[in-house]
Amino acid sequence: MLQNELHTSILSESFSDVIGQDRAKYDIKSAILANRNILIVGPAGVGKTTLARNIARLLPPLTVIKGCVFHCTPEKKVCPECSKRKDTVEIPGRERFIRVQGSPDLTVEDLIGDIDPVKALQFGPLSMEAFTPGKIFQANNGVLFFDELNRCPEKLQNALLQVLQERKATIGSHQVDLEADFLFIATMNPEDTNTERLSDVLIDRFDVITMGYPETDAVEKEILVRYGQKMAAVPDNLVSLMVHFIRLLRDAKDVERKPSVRATLGLYERSQANALLKKKKKVDIDDFRDAVFSVLAHRITLRPALRYTQSPEEFIEKEFQTMLKTGMGREFKEKKGDVP
Numbered sequence: 142m143l144q145n146e147l148h149t150s151i152l153s154e155s156f157s158d159v160i161g162q163d164r165a166k167y168d169i170k171s172a173i174l175a176n177r178n179i180l181i182v183g184p185a186g187v188g189k190t191t192l193a194r195n196i197a198r199l200l201p202p203l204t205v206i207k208g209c210v211f212h213c214t215p216e217k218k219v220c221p222e223c224s225k226r227k228d229t230v231e232i233p234g235r236e237r238f239i240r241v242q243g244s245p246d247l248t249v250e251d252l253i254g255d256i257d258p259v260k261a262l263q264f265g266p267l268s269m270e271a272f273t274p275g276k277i278f279q280a281n282n283g284v285l286f287f288d289e290l291n292r293c294p295e296k297l298q299n300a301l302l303q304v305l306q307e308r309k310a311t312i313g314s315h316q317v318d319l320e321a322d323f324l325f326i327a328t329m330n331p332e333d334t335n336t337e338r339l340s341d342v343l344i345d346r347f348d349v350i351t352m353g354y355p356e357t358d359a360v361e362k363e364i365l366v367r368y369g370q371k372m373a374a375v376p377d378n379l380v381s382l383m384v385h386f387i388r389l390l391r392d393a394k395d396v397e398r399k400p401s402v403r404a405t406l407g408l409y410e411r412s413q414a415n416a417l418l419k420k421k422k423k424v425d426i427d428d429f430r431d432a433v434f435s436v437l438a439h440r441i442t443l444r445p446a447l448r449y450t451q452s453p454e455e456f457i458e459k460e461f462q463t464m465l466k467t468g469m470g471r472e473f474k475e476k477k478g479d480v481p
């Protein structure tokens with residue numbers, strides 16, 4: 142079993158690519174040890190994909206049939222083409238990771254497969270020759286990472302449910318056995334509004350692991366310093382102020398859609414780019430200020446009562462000025478007016 146290959150390595154894994162999120166890391170390890178399907182719930186940019194990729198990296202190399210995208214092994218062939226193939230090749234653990242992007246356009250045929258009606262007549266509907274395997278088979282012997290599961294149409298959710306429940310799928314009028322073995326990790330963003338509700342029976346097939354925004358200012362700062370581009374020097378207290386500003390907006394009761402960690406990274410990088418444009422080696426408060434609208438205005442949504450009286454830009458400007466008058470913001474003085 143696939144999970145058995147992970148048992149030893151998962152015990153000592155620290156998932157150091159993801160900063161913070163200790164609870165989620167702990168829960169993920171526990172869920173893998175217990176051989177569960179995993180649903181990671183959390184906002185964009187908190188490291189859901191990174192965490193799942195890290196799990197695939199823990200898988201040992203695997204000997205598969207050469208040229209097979211479905212990672213058939215010599216012992217177990219799941220795709221039509223491999224019946225006559227013999228050559229093998231070794232693939233590293235990180236290649237045993239398949240990402241499926243959930244979307245309203247994703248069909249059962251894309252995901253699970255399709256039956257060729259002509260070949261079905263010739264070879265029989267359940268024959269390997271008549272069946273074109275879908276994306277799910279590419280995850281065979283690896284990790285199937287299903288991003289934004291709740292964006293999928295209900296029909297696809299039902300097909301997935303059948304796969305998870307019975308390891309079978311219904312395509313057209315045919316029932317297909319799913320021989321593929323994979324670890325199923327899905328994600329969902331609860332703040333995403335244009336989505337389908339996941340049915341209770343589908344949710345029941347998963348253990349849910351929750352990831353939130355970075356726990357503290359310090360954690361979010363560390364993310365910037367480790368993952369942000371470096372173009373100009375950003376004084377430590379200014380990095381703190383950027384993080385503080387984002388977290389202020391996230392906590393504001395008037396902000397309904399909150400700025401992600403990508404927004405914080407955006408501020409960090411665009412402030413540096415602004416300094417560079419002004420031929421400065423060091424970022425100051427004006428460079429930060431000049432980045433806020435372009436990075437933030439489209440990333441937040443105000444609550445309905447405010448939406449008609451205030452634009453996101455006005456809200457951001459007001460919050461920025463308040464920040465400069467209070468707490469750590471008082472260390473900084475804007476010069477203004479130096480944008481060409």
Ligand SMILES: [Zn+2]
Pocket residue numbers: 206209210211212213218219220221222223
């Ligand atoms: Zn194959």
